[in-house]
Amino acid sequence: MQLNLPRSFHLGRTLDAFLPLFAVLLALFIGGFMILLMDANPLDAYRALWEGAFGTKNAVADTLVKATPLLLVGIGICISFRGGVVNIGGEGQMIAGGLAAVAIGLQYKESDPTTVIIACLVGSFVAGALWGGIAGVLKAYFNVNEILSTIMLNQIATFGMMYLVRSEFIDPRQKNAAAPIPETERLPRSLDLPRIGGTLDDLYDFLGLSAADANQWATTLLHNGIVIAFVLAIVVYVLLWRTTVGYRIRAVGKNPRASRYAGIKVEQYTVLSLMLSGGFAGLAGGIQLLGVRHRMNAEGGAIAFTGNAGFNGIVAALFGGLHPLGTIPASILFGALLVGGNKLQRSVQVPSALITALIGLVIVFVVASDIFVRHRSRRRVAVAVSEASAEAAEVRASP
Amino acid sequence: MAMSTADHKLLPTGHERIDHMEMRGIVKRFPGVLAVDHVDFDVRAGEVHALLGENGAGKSTLMKILYGLYHPNEGEIFLDGERVTIKSPSDAIAWGIGMIHQHFMLVPSLTVAENVALGLKSTRAPLLDLDVVSARIKELAKTYGLQVDPAMPVWQLAVGERQRVEILKALYRGAALLILDEPTAVLTPQEVDDLFVTLRQMVSDGHALIFISHKLHEVLAISQRVTVLRDGHFVGTVPTAEATKASLARMMVGREVLLTYEVRAQQAGEPRLRVEGVRAASDRGTEALRGINLEVRAGEILGLAGVSGNGQRELAEVIFGLRPATTGQVVLDGQEVTGKSPCDLNKLGMSYIPEERMTDGVIRDFTVAENLMLQEHGLRPYSYSIFMNPRAITRRCAELIRSFNIRTPTQETPIKSLSGGNIQKLVLARELAREPAVLIAAQPTRGVDIGATEYIHQRLLDQRAKGTATLLISEDLDEILALADRIAVIYEGEIVGVVDRAEAQVEALGLMMAGVHREAVAG
Amino acid sequence: SAAQTQEKLRVAVVTPSTKSDLAFSQSIIDALLAIQEERGEENFEFVFSENMFVVEDAATALRDYASAGYDLVIAHGSQYGSSLSDIAPDFPDTAFAWGTTVDTFQDQGITNVYAYEARSEEGAFVMGVMAALLTESKVIGIVGPIETGDAKLYVDGFKAGVLWQDEEIEVLVNYIQSFSDLALAAAAAEAMLAEGADVLSGTAQMVPGAVNKVKEAGGLWFATQSNQSTLAPDNVVASQVYDWTYALNPIIEDVLAGEIMGEAYSLTLENGGLRIEFNEDFELDEDVKAAGEEVMQAIIDGDISFEVDEDGTLLVIEAEAG
């Protein structure tokens, strides 16, 4: 009996982990018909998708680079949603972070690079936090719904960025060009976030894995932003479930009335949730800037810089069960879809619209499959708990 | 159904009656709990069958099965001998079964008439016929003595009135069998009397009633038969005529229960809480408090008696910093604390057991342990700087769960799957265990079974012995008379008098609760 | 011939919007189709990645195409420049082209990046002159996306043409800050029409919204980047069409010859990369057309040329008569 239960337990868990994957496969199966409709071969298409996301070291690196802002925005979303606020302002907060990073970087380009990089990242966090904090203050003290204010603040940030990049922040080289490109100067290369490929190769060496593919990672674009994001995911996990601040954020999120009765300063924690959430989105912007883009450009609006990570990070967080650690695989999955999707377009020359629709399908199927996971886990808890209570009853009965 | 036999008399509402409802061998399992274990239960037209049991015994679950909200794992239900399956509340309503839930099933933003009309076929479908509904409500209200204004939004109603709306809803739907799950828990004694008048009227008209309550005197007063459950098991069914409070208590708890307390005389100390000339507005913007003066001393329980809705809630909220006072001040241990936040007051040793424990006292999605730590999580040893200390918390929670006998599978169980009474106990455990300097306890034993009531009373007295100044807000005069050193009576936002318990007389208190000043009563 | 013995030339292009945007992205795809037509599918293959608004995705695509051995990789968007300057040095044997700009990164020691741009102010100026002759209300409106790059050049050129012809005319300019919001473009056009404008123009992919309002109001429209006559056969007077083949063909010749030079090419009226295509369904007054053609000739001959000063203002420079 005692041996039996844990086994079925594990089996159940494993199946749960695979359910979303089944959902993805089902979505791709249906998407296959769409690909057929566009006169392409679904098998080729999906091979390309896989290749593009994981097929080569470069692909894996691209996927991880793509996942980085998703993860950072996502862990922020975990905080805000747990705190009972819906932060749809990731796009604007990322832009605020990116602007702060580029401003600090350009201002101090002569100083010690490490210090400046840290200052840029801190600055981007602060800028995102302040931008998110606006929505927080509006909600806590003026009763302005945050869904509304964050959607509006995204647009305001975008227009603000477009203005700054076209005027105050414009690259002096562009200023007098006949057709000026609205972009800032590129940050000096010394301020690029260090690539971590070399370190990874060393690690491969150390583990004796490098025989076949020595120095494969060194040439990839993988920068240490992903490491920062992983570490921060753990930090946020600790924050939410191991600290008093996290406890209060969650309490306010679940029941502000009872929290107020219990002596928690609800308004302050509402603002804090949005600030932290905005801060992580801002940091995503900062890391995107130092690690990938190195300059701001107003052409193409917000998405050119954020790659929609401000929204997609929400999806990643919700996929990850609003759990910072769950958000890690979720953002990698999502990053893989985006990177692989682009490869799919290149390889079989289908319109990009098909990939957009396909990702939409995947999202819908995965969330819709969630109900089966929930029901199964509830049943499992039922079994486990009744075992536990039966045991407890025995213990009580025995003396 | 169409072949109306002679003995199938109609009820005054025009619906057919249910002569006999029988549940046989009902079993219901929840994650981790066998909530109902092979229980038989029946009720006949023209009787009140009471259902008794400790918190978590399975009463509500059994009744929710009858009303189609839960599906039994095993067992059968018979109506007038015919086996029926009740898949949903609409099935139950179609069979003539109505239910008044332990937690009200009303939509607060809608009016009384809209709440009643909900789910009914309109005479002018697809348009609403609220005027027709209102007229019929008034008619029913007259027949059964249930006064309520159909046009009022429910959120503006006092609890007693909401109770009436629930009954009206059931009557309107022609409930031949009405389940009342702890209908009296939130009512004043006067309101209970009114309700009983209504219930007796219904019984004599041929309704079948199932009545759940933790108050044994009510059960003895209204029912013809009593069935007792314990831990989901059927303990027995006895005719009320053969039962006593003590025998019922023994059936429920499995041991003797003290039904009276010995309150040791004790010298009250320094005044710890003073309320001076406090005025405050209600949620509706009217003046709820009109110059309240009170003083509670160390080692004293001050009972605040009064009919609900006379400013008790507002007073508690002003003292606890949840509602601004327009004038006046609150003084704690000689220090003015008017307008301080609950956070600061917590630190100064004030503790508050809110009346609406489901919404104000607990976080439904949090676990038992998390709910128990709502105030103390920031203190040592439960946390160091910002990090929580799970081990200390687990130990603390285990202790609280044990000493207050909270029935929960684990500490990690979400509190929403606990029975109503156990949630109440949890809040009390949390607030009392902090050994507060000043305790405001609003309706501390509402909805709690007799074993737990006994325990809570004992804890309040222990706390008193340790020097806590307690403001006990209760509509239950018996409770106040049993525990309080002095009794203040509140009426329409004013204290109409304060009497020592020794001098208190039930009749005089009753008059004061109706607004007659102490001087007038005395004189 | 030589081309046939050669291996097939493989070209890849990355565009920000979709290839059917009737504007910027479509113009380069059309050019590649034309080249393919001319050279034959067996000699010329091209692939594209569209909708690459996200710059890092575009960068991945560029890098991927280069490593996949494409002979010429085109980054069709000024926002791709900084990525290109990172990527190009890693693939010295691959030719890259960056539009629309004049910067070939020679100053950074990069030699394998070509640049191409359109001197859209030239055609704009010509159409502006015609617009000035056509307006009866003496009010002309121009709808733009954001005030930078090609759009700014076009708008400034059009405005300069109008004022050059007739200083009295009021020119309304509105950058709506969006490339995709058709409704806003429509509303901007409405605002101009309500102000009395009877001839309008505009650039970027959201202009169909504006064209429609002009059509409803019976006004006149000058188009750019592609021929928009079909959108409103009665209202479109002429379209300035970009023919990137004039920039691409020399680059392709270099690549075929194995001499990657990294030069900059411009589409001009003179080299035929810019063409004014008149709408055949629209009966244009011969005098106006003649005036337009005259100005066009002046530009081709260099009698009229354009420069941008330090404030970003477009200057019209007329050569001394003679």
Add this chain to the structure above:
Amino acid sequence: MIDDLITASVLASGIRLATPYLYAAIGETFGQRSGVLNLGVEGVMLMGAFTSLWAVYEITPAGATSYYGPALLAGVLVALLVGLVMGLATAVINVTLQAQQGISGIGIYLFGLGMSDLLFQKVFRGEVITVNGFPKVNIPVLSDLPVLGEIFFRQNLLVYLAFALVPVTWFVLNKTTLGLNIRAVGQNPEAADAMGISVTRVRYFTVTLGGMLASLAGASLSISLVNVFQQNMTAGQGFIAVALVYFGAWRARGVMFGALLFSLVNALQLQVRTKGIDVPDEYASMAPYLLTIIALIFASRRIDQPAALTKPFERGE
């Protein structure tokens, strides 16, 4: 100066711009009133925009120089049908499968964004085509009123219909049994369920209706406001519409005020620039977003968000 800016034509233009927001936001209001948040409005709008234009294009006789009534009717019907299908799908996902409403909405959005473009490329090979959309209908007598006539009574049918929906919505929500059920289900689904109302059925209805109205919102762009289709032509309007539901505090009238405020400021900022007033373009573009927030700060409102919003309903087993 102010007279110059706020002209009748600016106001009329503002009213037209408000139309798609109004359809989409009213549809969303129904869904949210019953407790379902649908963030996928934008995707449905795009599908409606494309399919209705397609229908109008196919049915209009070749070479027609003015509108063709049956084609327009078909356009509207096709939009409603497409909205119905997408709305039903949304309901299956959100109500039956109890998906997290925030994400499922983003999924539906992306699907609609991609699918509408894909169909566009498949059907029209990506060529931008124009159709003869809804013509202006001058309401007799009223349209001749000075100023007011131009502002209100020289619009097209889809504009009139959008504004007509406002009192209809108010009436349905407040005066019919259906409306009562919707309000109850959104505030306290347990109570509604206990009264024998099928929470699922009510939510299916509202979410499907929301889909149909969102699709119509798209049609109001493609066959009435601009008469062309282009990929992503909604440019974020669906998300603004969701925000406007919050602005309007879940009431049709409030939503209408929100849509009008937003669109009028938008028309006004365009006018400011048309007038050549020297404000950076980006600041002008910000104005509608900024003012919408500011308006909410100063509007003292009673807020009763449907208590069950985004919470799937499931009766205990």
